[in-house]
Amino acid sequence: MGADQLREPHGGTIVNGTAGNSMPQGFQHPMGVEEFRKHGKEMVDFICDYHANHLQEAPVRSNVEVDYLRRCVPASAPEEGEDFNAVLTDVQRTVLPGVTHWQSPNFFAYFPANSSYPAMLGDMLSSAFNVIGFSWISSPACTELEAVVLDWLAKLLDLPPAFLTVGPDNTKGTGGGVIQGTASEATLVALLAARAQKLKGRDAADALKLVAYTSDQAHSCVMKACMIAGIQHVRVLPTSAQHDWALQSQVLQEALEQDEQQGLLPFFLCATAGTTSSCAIDSLELLGTLARQHSLWMHVDAAYAGVAAICPEHRQAHEGLHLAHSFATNAHKWLLTNFDCCCLWVADAEPLKAALSLTPVFLRAKGNALDYKDWQVPLGRRFRSLKLWFVLRCYGQRKLQEYIRHHIALATSFAARVRSHPAFEIMAPPRFGLVCFALKGQGNEVNKALLESLNQTGRVFLVGTELGGRFTLRMAIGSATTQAHHVEAAWQLICQHAEQMLANGQHSSIAN
Amino acid sequence: MGADQLREPHGGTIVNGTAGNSMPQGFQHPMGVEEFRKHGKEMVDFICDYHANHLQEAPVRSNVEVDYLRRCVPASAPEEGEDFNAVLTDVQRTVLPGVTHWQSPNFFAYFPANSSYPAMLGDMLSSAFNVIGFSWISSPACTELEAVVLDWLAKLLDLPPAFLTVGPDNTKGTGGGVIQGTASEATLVALLAARAQKLKGRDAADALKLVAYTSDQAHSCVMKACMIAGIQHVRVLPTSAQHDWALQSQVLQEALEQDEQQGLLPFFLCATAGTTSSCAIDSLELLGTLARQHSLWMHVDAAYAGVAAICPEHRQAHEGLHLAHSFATNAHKWLLTNFDCCCLWVADAEPLKAALSLTPVFLRAKGNALDYKDWQVPLGRRFRSLKLWFVLRCYGQRKLQEYIRHHIALATSFAARVRSHPAFEIMAPPRFGLVCFALKGQGNEVNKALLESLNQTGRVFLVGTELGGRFTLRMAIGSATTQAHHVEAAWQLICQHAEQMLANGQHSSIAN
Structure with a gap:
């Protein structure tokens, strides 16, 4: 049987079941190793140019209109492969205008999402290996480096x-x-472990009695985790300016006693060490003691601020952490490790496995190895520890401490400027890199208008929040390349816009 | 107040609240843009060398022992930052031996996890932008390109x-x-949407009556999704060799009627188009019709095989897909897009948002924009569409079709070899790139021993499964660089090991 006879009209190849001795022809990729060597280096240059030049000029918050991109790209994928340079040209033409530049030194919105060159190099390697490290054997280095680096x-x-x-x-x-x-995901996983532990040996119907606790300042992911897990009772406990927006143990205790009296089953507390709104810090010592008394799993969400504990003088927020069952902080926020890299620790992994482990035969690991698939929601996982390892090694402890201190010093300095300006007030105690402030004696509409007016300049990007019903601007300092002069320029811009706004009295007509 | 007075013993800087006019000093990263330009290009060369040389020589499945890595790295992070070349040397010394090489052309285990150079370039760019695209405004291009590319x-x-x-x-x-x-995650998200839809307007206690359906060939993630969501009733319906391991609609119908009679609430069906074990294909037409009749949400898990529909002649598995509520396939398996990139489509996004949306004020998007945070479990998300966009553009439709056909032809050819060899038998109809086979007339221990003996050579990596109680070897052909000669060599190796094993009668003493 000749090769021609093996070929289908569609280009596929069929080999006859009995003949079966000839293999089909080869496949050639449009971009081979030498083309990648060339384009990979061009991409490195492109990235350097993005960081060194584009980021200095582009508006921080993208100012495109909704659906801008669909209008400038074809409706379908190309039939024939295109040249890589055409793609890179389109990145500049169509993608860049729609990018909100999280790596800009003038990005003060949300919390930072640090990238760094060592992390990027680690991530390139992770892409090259492209291993799916769900079990130990699926790539031992992926599992073992992760355990080592998290230690x-x-x-x-x-x-x-x-x-x-x-x-x-x-x-x-x-x-x-x-x-x-x-x-x-860390919060969800902790909540699932807590549930598994609490329901062990109980009736399935007891699931309806479970109660989770957190504060009204906790991240929305706590509520989302409860929705996902089908938790029926969530107590979002009130906080107040009087206690700097921290959850008070007495408030928790009253809620616990009330729920227990009603026959409900308290099982989970999410405490926060650095809330999203104002970076409030719950007392882990007091809450943790209470949690232990009432057999609650205490998870500590320190997504943003947790990494500050790399400096001995910034560890106050972690007092009582030995009472927690789990703790999470994002190296991808303020520790120079590209997204995604949330670090979760548990004091006992068994409840996690009870909640998440299923082991079909084709995935069974040999020996007593660590299978991280049983510690997370998805099965597949990327070799993410490489980028964190690269960061810890290239920076070392000393530089990382210096880095955290640098941002805290900038924020402290910014807060001092706000305090000393008669038109502004500080809305919550400045903590770490975050300063919450507002125009004194002005309503929410004016403060919203100030925020939007600043963001429209493209020279900074901040977001707002509400604290006790008052609209508040959040200055979150922590971009990897933010220096004193960026913060200084942002402050000047804020003053200038605020003064204009107050001077020409336009604030009553500027509604969001 | 002088600069000296502002400095704390720990090196932190405090600015006095009233003075506050001097900004702290600058921070310098150990690796700046020009060092990255250099090391980035070295990393490109390193990756080229990994692909062109290392992958050709290294054992496919790593042969390290548990805890090998901890023995060759320090117990703590360094105090001072290290030179990047020291890190790269350690990658070679400590990491590479522990890598199971998913990108090897001789990797036939699990299902493939394709990488490609265009995808890697897209991912480099994603790392450089490092945007967290949870809402439209947090980076419009991240959201909009994703919607376009998925279309x-x-x-x-x-x-x-x-x-x-x-x-x-x-x-x-x-x-x-x-x-x-x-x-x-796609399965979980679909299940949560299905639950939200079914429970709308019902008592909370009805959650305990929900029933999910799938087959005993479905991926373990269906069961895991049910565990996470707290679903009490999961029907893992039986399949058989007689029907090629596909879920029969009659089996589903009987289960549905029985459950409905008992007052339970059927709400979710996960059908599979290409199961993990044997690539079995459930009839979407029959199951979908039944699902509609009983008001079930039908999710179609086509994680591996779904992308084959890029070829018109391989779309049979999708007949009846218009009856599905959601459909997922992994571009990170067989479509050249580095992990992670699972593509999920829904016919109606409202139930998804009902299950997953929570919108605190500081995250609110302007206008009628798409906020993908409400379509997924986590809040944060990486700019993943870039890599898929790069792949679709650099390959184009024609090359992608050729790619899929290339692997299917290799698998067809391999299956023919198995069929024509008297010692082997085919254990399930070969589909797409997967061939399930075993030594004919030999017990599970012998087949397990054959598998382990092959993997120990380091020249191939396959995994096994069980089909109807029989241990089965899975030859999953789909690595990006697998050519005919790799499959040919694997077949020769399999024959050689099988013949040796059968000839010297050692099989009775080789237990797994």
Whole structure:
């Protein structure tokens, strides 16, 4: 049977079941290794240009209109492959205008999403390996480096020893660290472990009695985790300016007692060490003691601020952390490690596995190995520890401390400027890199208008929040390249816009 | 107040609240833009060397022992930053031996996890932007390119028009596509949407009556999704060799009627188009009709095989897809797009948002924009559409079809070899790139021993499964660089090991 006879009209090849001795022809990729060598280096230059030049000029917050992109790209994929340079040209033409530049030194919105060159190099390697490290054997280095690097980071942050995979005495305990995609997933995973632990040996119907607790300042992911898990009772406990927006243990205690009296089953507390709105810090010592008394799993969401514990003088927020069952902080926020890299530690991994493990035969690992698939929602996972490893090694402890201190100093300095200006007031105690402020004696519409007026310049990007019903501007300082002169320029811009706004009295007509 | 007075013992800087006019000093990163230009290009060369040389020589499945890595790295992060070349040396020394090489042309385990150079370039760019695209405004291009590219892919796969964000008539419908991390997350998200839809307007206690359906060949992620969501009733319906391991609609119908009679609430069906074990294909037409009759949400998990629909002659598996509410396939398996890139489409996004949306004030988008955070479990998300866009453009439709046909031809040819060899038998109809086979007339221990003996050579990596109680070897052909001679060599190796094993009668003593 000749090769021609093996070929189908569609170009596919069929080999006859009995003949079957000839293999089909080869496939050639449009971009081979030498083309990648060339284009990969061009991409490195492109990225350098993006960082060194484009980021300095482009509006921080993109100013495109909804659906801008669809109007400038074809409605379908091309039939024939295109030249890579055509694609890169389109990145400049169509993508860049729609990018809100999180890496801009003038990005003060949300919380920072740091990238760094060592992290990017680690991520390139991760792309090249492209292993799916769900089980130990699927790529031992992927699992083992993750356990090692999370131990390294736990030590840098001075976390309780129970969170280490291999403790100070060089033996394996019951706990350990794992990289999750986001703090949302860390919270969900902790909540699922808590549920599994609480329902063990109980009736299925008891699931309807479970109660989760958090504060009205906690991240929305706590509520989302409850929605996902089908938790029927969530107590979003009130906080107040009087206590700097921290959850008071007395408030929790009253809620717990009330729920227990009604026959409900308290099982989970999400405490926050650095809330999204104002960076409020819940007392882990007081809440944790209460949680232990009432058999609650305490998860500590320190998504943004947790990494500050790399500096000994910024560890106050973690007092009482030994009472927590799990703790998460995002290396992808303020620790120079590209998204995604949320670091979650648990003191005991068994409830996690009880909640998440299913092991079909084709995925079974050999021996007593660590299978991270049982520590997370998805099965597949990327080799994410490489980028964190690269960061910890290239910076070292000293530079990382210097980095955190640099931003805190900038924020402290910014807060001092706000305080000393008669038109402004500080809306919550400045913590870490965050300063919450507003125009004094002005309503929410004026403060919203000020925010929008600033963002429209393209020279800075901030977002707002509400604290006790008052609209508040958030200055979140922590971009990897933010220096004093960027903060200084932002402050000048804020003053200038505020003064104009107050001077010409337009604020009553500027509604959002 | 002088600069000295502002400095704390720990090196932090405090600015006095009233003075506050001096900004702290600058921070310098250990790796600046010019160092990255240099090291980035070195990394490109490193990756080229990995692909062109290392992958050809290294054992496909890593042969390290558990805890190998901890023994060759320090117990803590360095105090001072290290030179990048020291890190790269350690990648070679400590990481590479522990990598199971998913990009090897001789990787036939699990299902493929394709990478490609265009995808890697797209991912480099995504790392450089490092935007967190949870809402439209947080980076409009991230959201809009994703919607466009998923429309492109939907058209390439000839998916039902309801799945498009912008339909053929150029208007927005109720559905659309979104990139999830993994098929596990896509299944979970679909299940949550189904639950939200079913429970709308019902008592909370009805949650305990919900029943999900799938087959015993479905991916374990269906069961995991049910565990996460707290679904009490899951029917894992039996399949058989007689029907090629596909879920029969009659089996589903009986289960549905039984459950309905008992007052339970059927709400979700996960059908599979290409199961993990044997690539079995459930009839979407029959199951979908039944699902509609009983008001079930039908999710179609086509994680591996779905992308084959890019070829018109491989679309049979999708007959009846218009009856599905959601459909997922992984571009990160067999479509040359680095992990993670699971493409999920829904015909109506409202139930998804009902299940997953929470919008605090500081995240509110302007206008009628698409906020993908409400389509997924986590809040944060990476700019993943770039890599898929790069792939679709650099390959074009024609090359992608040729690519899929290339692997299917290799698998067809391999299956013919198995069939024509008297010692082997085919264990399930070969589909797409997967061939399930075993030694004829030999027990599970012998087949397990054959598999382990092959993997120990380091020259191939396959995994096994069980079909109807029989241990089965899976030859999954689909690595991006696999050519005919790799498959040919694998077949020779398999024959050689099988013949040796059968000849020297050692099989009775080789237990797994």
